[in-house]
Structures are given as C-alpha cells and as structure tokens.
Amino acid sequence: MTREQIQTAILEIFRREFEIENPGLAENLREVYEFDSVDAIELLLEIERFLGSELTHDEKKGAMEIRTLNQVIDYVDGLAGKRGLTKDAPTRKEASSRP
Amino acid sequence: MKGRRVVITACSAITPIGHGRAAILDSLRRGVSGVKPLREDNLLAKYIHSQVFGTVDDPIAYDFKRTYRKTMGPVAYYACQVAKEVLEQAGLPPEFVTSGRLGVAFGSTHGSPTVQREIYKTFFSGTRAEYSSIGAVDYLKSMVHTTAVNITKMFGITGRVISSSTACTTSSQSIGYGYEAVKFGMQEAMLCGGADEYDTTTVAVFDNLLACSTAFNDRPQCTPRPFDRQRDGLVVGEGAGAVLLEEYEHAKRRGAEILGEVIGFACNNNGGDLILPNLAGIRATLQSSLEVAELNADDVDFVSAHATATRMGDVIEAQAIHAVYGDNPFVTGFKGYMGHTMGSCGAIETILSLYQMQEGFIAPTLNLEEPDERCAMIRHTLKLEERPVTVAAVQNFAFGGVNTSLLIKRFA
Numbered sequence: 403m404t405r406e407q408i409q410t411a412i413l414e415i416f417r418r419e420f421e422i423e424n425p426g427l428a429e430n431l432r433e434v435y436e437f438d439s440v441d442a443i444e445l446l447l448e449i450e451r452f453l454g455s456e457l458t459h460d461e462k463k464g465a466m467e468i469r470t471l472n473q474v475i476d477y478v479d480g481l482a483g484k485r486g487l488t489k490d491a492p493t494r495k496e497a498s499s500r501p
Numbered sequence: 502m503k504g505r506r507v508v509i510t511a512c513s514a515i516t517p518i519g520h521g522r523a524a525i526l527d528s529l530r531r532g533v534s535g536v537k538p539l540r541e542d543n544l545l546a547k548y549i550h551s552q553v554f555g556t557v558d559d560p561i562a563y564d565f566k567r568t569y570r571k572t573m574g575p576v577a578y579y580a581c582q583v584a585k586e587v588l589e590q591a592g593l594p595p596e597f598v599t600s601g602r603l604g605v606a607f608g609s610t611h612g613s614p615t616v617q618r619e620i621y622k623t624f625f626s627g628t629r630a631e632y633s634s635i636g637a638v639d640y641l642k643s644m645v646h647t648t649a650v651n652i653t654k655m656f657g658i659t660g661r662v663i664s665s666s667t668a669c670t671t672s673s674q675s676i677g678y679g680y681e682a683v684k685f686g687m688q689e690a691m692l693c694g695g696a697d698e699y700d701t702t703t704v705a706v707f708d709n710l711l712a713c714s715t716a717f718n719d720r721p722q723c724t725p726r727p728f729d730r731q732r733d734g735l736v737v738g739e740g741a742g743a744v745l746l747e748e749y750e751h752a753k754r755r756g757a758e759i760l761g762e763v764i765g766f767a768c769n770n771n772g773g774d775l776i777l778p779n780l781a782g783i784r785a786t787l788q789s790s791l792e793v794a795e796l797n798a799d800d801v802d803f804v805s806a807h808a809t810a811t812r813m814g815d816v817i818e819a820q821a822i823h824a825v826y827g828d829n830p831f832v833t834g835f836k837g838y839m840g841h842t843m844g845s846c847g848a849i850e851t852i853l854s855l856y857q858m859q860e861g862f863i864a865p866t867l868n869l870e871e872p873d874e875r876c877a878m879i880r881h882t883l884k885l886e887e888r889p890v891t892v893a894a895v896q897n898f899a900f901g902g903v904n905t906s907l908l909i910k911r912f913a
Binding site for chain 2: 420421436438440441443444447
C-alpha cells in the first residue's frame with residue numbers, strides 16, 4: 403500500500419468512527435477536535451483492523467506522543483513497512499534473506 | 502442533628518408512562534399503563550416466563566456531541582438526558598455548575614447490561630482478534646458508575662460523586678445521600694437520581710426467583726397489581742429520574758423556583774436475609790426518617806409505597822405502613838403504572854410525588870381493584886383524589902436487605 407492509500411484509509415476512519423470530516427493534517431487533534439485518550443485507544447484498534455494484525459505493546463506505546471494526523475499517517479506507514487505491506491518495503495522473504 | 506434546609510429546584514423523568522411532567526401527569530390522571538409485551542432479544546426473552554416489561558416507547562431526541570456519546574451506553578443516555586433537562590430547568594449559572602460546589606449522586610443497578618452483553622459475547626467468541634477488540638470505551642460504557650461520571654463529564658461538574666448501586670434503592674439513596682451532603686454543608690447543591698435501561702437479564706433473574714408476574718402476559722396493562730388480591734409478582738421496567746437538591750438560602754438568593762423540600766431521609770439494613778422483606782427493618786427505617794424530619798406520623802398525608810406486587814413484599818410493606826402511619830395517609834404504589842424501574846424507581850417515585858403535591862391530587866394505584874385482605878388495613882388510593890398533599894413519604898426496599906425512606910414536603 404502507498405502512503406496516499408494509508409492517508410485515505412485514516413481519513414475514512416476519522417470520518418466514520420470519530421465524526422471528524424476533512425481534518426487539517428497538521429492540526430492538533432486534541433485542541434481542535436477534542437480527540438482524547440479514549441479516542442486514541444479506539445484509533446489503535448482501528449489501525450489493527452486496517453493492517454490486519456495486532457500491534458505490540460511497544461508499538462502502542464509509540465503512539466502516545468502522536469498529536470496530528472500527519473503523525474498518525476507516519477505512524478501507520480511505519481507499521482505497514484515493518485509488516486511488509488508498503489510498496490517500497492522489502493517483502494518478508496527478501497527481508498529474511500538479508501545477512 | 503440540625504443541618505441546613507435542602508430544597509428541590511428542578512426535576513425530570515423518563516418513564517414508561519411518559520417523558521417529562523406533562524406526559525407523566527396526563528398518564529397518571531388517565532390511568533395509563535406503560536407495561537408492554539417483552540421484546541424479542543434473540544437471547545433470553547424466549548426462555549422467560551414473564552413476557553411483560555415497563556417500556557419507554559417514545560423516541561427521545563438526544564442531542565449529545567460525539568465526544569460525550571462515545572462513553573455512553575443506553576443507561577447513560579437516559580441519565581444524561583434527565584440531568585440535562587434538570588440543569589436547564591434549574592438555570593444554575595455555568596460558573597456554579599463547574600465550581601466544585603455542585604456534586605452528583607447518580608446510579609444504576611449494574612451499569613449498562615446491553616454493553617456488558619456485547620463484551621461477554623466477544624469474550625466467548627473464541628477468536629483472539631475479537632477478544633482484543635474489547636476496549637476502554639466498552640468499560641466506560643458499562644461500568645457501574647457510568648451514569649454519574651458521564652454526567653460529570655458532559656457538564657463539567659467537579660464536586661463530589663456518589664454512585665450507589667443498591668438495586669431498587671439505588672436512586673432513593675442518591676437523593677438521600679445527596680440531601681445529607683447539602684444538609685451538612687459538604688456541597689451547595691447535588692444533582693441526584695438513577696437510571697436503568699431495557700434489559701432482559703434482570704427479568705430473567707427475577708423470573709428465576711419466581712418473583713415476576715406471569716399471569717397477565719396476554720394483558721400487559723393489567724400487571725403489576727400492587728396490593729391487589731390477584732397480584733402475581735413484579736414487572737421489570739426501565740427509566741430515569743433526576744432532581745436538583747439545593748441549599749435553601751442559595752436557592753432563595755438566586756430566585757430559583759422551589760418545587761419542594763427534602764425534610765428527612767433514613768436508610769438501614771435488615772441485617773440478615775438478602776431477599777426476604779423484613780417488617781422490623783422496614784418499620785425502623787420509616788420511623789427513623791420521621792425522627793430525622795422531627796415529624797409525627799400524623800403529619801404524613803401520602804405514602805408512595807415500594808409495592809412491587811410480589812405476594813409477600815406487599816403484605817410486609819402494608820404491615821410496616823400500618824405500624825408506623827396507621828390508616829391516615831393515602832397510599833399509592835406507582836409501580837402499577839410502569840412496573841419496577843429498578844435503579845430509577847426511587848427518583849421517579851419522588852418526582853411523581855412532587856408532581857402530585859404541586860397539582861393537588863393523588864393518583865390511585867393502577868390495577869388495584871380488590872385489596873388483598875392482608876394488605877387492607879391501610880388507606881389505599883382506589884380512585885383519583887383531588888386533595889392537597891403536604892408531606893409525602895417515598896419508601897423503597899432492595900435486595901440485600903437495604904431499606905430507604907425519604908420525606909418530602911410541599912414548599913409553602
């Protein structure tokens with residue numbers, strides 16, 4: 403998947419689950435949209451569903467500093483890369499064959 | 502122990518016989534029942550012998566922002582709606598609401614059983630992916646104090662929180678403990694009440710205990726029948742009620758309309774059996790509330806009986822009323838109209854008693870056609886009485902042996 407596809411999916415999650423339409427990508431989610439810690443937990447669940455795999459505790463903790471949608475997209479992009487889901491990421495086979 | 506005077510400056514209820522004052526009064530005056538056939542729930546309903554439920558049928562136009570809705574199960578929707586209506590009616594300044602001088606005493610029987618049911622379904626689904634989908638929100642929606650804290654969140658209330666969860670005495674305790682918090686100066690005002698949502702689990706529990714009405718499944722409006730010879734058990738219901746209690750001088754200074762005064766509250770426990778009604782325990786509670794209010798029994802002219810329409814419960818209650826009040830006050834069991842609204846019944850019955858005081862009438866016990874001779878020694882309200890009420894006693898008794906008695910006085 404591409405970063406654009408991730409962005410589209412995340413915006414759809416924000417529209418569907420959090421009733422936040424066309425948010426600014428650089429806006430502070432808490433200050434502008436009242437997006438709080440409960441929403442953050444729900445968002446992690448949605449991200450797991452989107453990626454089709456569970457996040458580890460360390461991965462979840464890594465989300466705690468996120469404040470903007472750009473950061474959400476970066477975060478998901480990184481997770482997708484680790485799971486071999488992004489266009490540029492090495493496939494699992496390639497990755498495992500590296501020395 | 503002398504304390505400050507505590508008055509009621511707003512109230513609202515969602516009940517099976519109507520939402521809000523006008524609808525409820527209309528049902529009381531016309532003798533309308535809110536008991537309906539039990540809905541199919543694809544889980545328990547078909548196994549339950551009692552096929553009736555005190556149902557809130559009228560759709561409620563909620564207008565809550567997402568940020569509030571996300572932590573609310575059905576019970577919290579009810580609670581927040583009546584709380585919103587009470588705060589609007591009271592007209593408290595916004596800076597007072599968030600000052601810490603207003604607290605909340607609000608509860609429900611067991612949080613949101615609808616949400617809990619979904620959680621258990623997920624637990625037993627056997628798939629890890631679904632298991633991990635139980636999130637923080639599910640807990641916040643279902644936890645036992647979900648009503649109280651969704652109210653504090655929605656209105657920014659920062660005072661003390663009391664969230665009793667004592668089954669049928671949940672909201673009479675809310676009002677009682679709220680009254681004491683204001684009376685003894687811990688808070689200037691308390692938003693008090695209770696709520697319970699549509700739930701077949703509760704029906705199943707009482708059904709298993711053989712406490713539910715089953716003989717009127719084809720005529721839901723004819724049951725429950727408090728104190729009646731043909732009564733055959735309680736009918737579970739849903740609803741919510743809230744009152745604003747305020748220190749008298751505070752209410753007077755701001756020119757608030759005063760609907761009534763709470764003049765006494767008592768709560769005790771039977772100290773033994775968790776189910777069987779107990780004459781000594783109930784009688785002691787009623788007597789204690791009179792002592793708190795410094796009233797004689799003759800001063801009470803109306804009793805809102807708990808009267809769930811179980812065979813033994815009504816007899817013991819009639820004996821207790823007779824022992825304390827004799828046959829002087831009119832006695833009405835409001836559950837004849839709507840069934841047993843569980844965690845909300847104490848608040849709803851307090852509000853109905855207040856409405857009657859303001860209007861100067863006493864509604865009869867619906868479905869009481871022929872009093873059981875073992876309950877006949879008290880003054881049952883058999884027809885609508887157009888007469889003033891000065892002091893009302895609202896009594897409730899719960900599983901666990903908890904008894905409460907609230908005394909409410911017309912404000913003059």
